[in-house]
Amino acid sequence: GAGVSQSPSNKVTEKGKDVELRCDPISGHTALYWYRQSLGQGLEFLIYFQGNSAPDKSGLPSDRFSAERTGGSVSTLTIQRTQQEDSAVYLCASSPSLQTYGYTFGSGTRLTVV
Amino acid sequence: RKEVEQDPGPFNVPEGATVAFNCTYSNSASQSFFWYRQDCRKEPKLLMSVYSSGNEDGRFTAQLNRASQYISLLIRDSKLSDSATYLCVVNSGGTSYGKLTFGQGTILTVHP
Numbered sequence: 693g694a695g696v697s698q699s700p701s702n703k704v705t706e707k708g709k710d711v712e713l714r715c716d717p718i719s720g721h722t723a724l725y726w727y728r729q730s731l732g733q734g735l736e737f738l739i740y741f742q743g744n745s746a747p748d749k750s751g752l753p754s755d756r757f758s759a760e761r762t763g764g765s766v767s768t769l770t771i772q773r774t775q776q777e778d779s780a781v782y783l784c785a786s787s788p789s790l791q792t793y794g795y796t797f798g799s800g801t802r803l804t805v806v
Numbered sequence: 807r808k809e810v811e812q813d814p815g816p817f818n819v820p821e822g823a824t825v826a827f828n829c830t831y832s833n834s835a836s837q838s839f840f841w842y843r844q845d846c847r848k849e850p851k852l853l854m855s856v857y858s859s860g861n862e863d864g865r866f867t868a869q870l871n872r873a874s875q876y877i878s879l880l881i882r883d884s885k886l887s888d889s890a891t892y893l894c895v896v897n898s899g900g901t902s903y904g905k906l907t908f909g910q911g912t913i914l915t916v917h918p
Contacts (some may be wrong), residue, residue, distance in 0.1 A: 723904060725904075725905075725906075727908075733910065734893070734908050734909060734910040734911060735850070735893070735908040737905055737906070737907065740904055740905055742904065747904070748904070748905055751905075783849055783850075790904035794852050794855075795850075795852065795906065796852075797849035797850055797851070798849060799848070799849050800849055
């Protein structure tokens, strides 16, 4: 597609439920990144993919968070047993390769855990 | 100490003013540096890369001082449309190659 597409754009979920956030990167971009931004805070790195592999998972806040990427394209970030502190905007970005730092971000998924 | 530190501001300046933002980073292995811009409730967008020799893009000038681990952004002749949060961004280098670390951002408001 023309840009990075994320869905849903907004998600309200009850504490304890699982959620799946989807990212569709720019076609041909091999590198894909997940960040989150809490209200009034900076961007927090979660995980990145080179192709389908995730060399650096160090940013995932807990074992309730997982991510996968299939076919070198779409990625899914899953949060199990959501907690109120998971409320944030989850941003996905892609770039042509790891050596290209001109990230293009999607418009994000605003997650609210009630 | 945060990996990337910025003065959060806010900076409130009149149209036409010159304003400068500063940023320091802690990882001496960092190789690439950027300024991003984020409008309210929008995603960040790349404003410009920062090169060792300094670089300019229209009204925007970026400088890098590797010895002091310091980055700056200068905006000349501010426009109302420059109002946004400016994010200082560095790559983490080393085994985290590919990972960008974002500062908390500096808020700029340009008023008539």
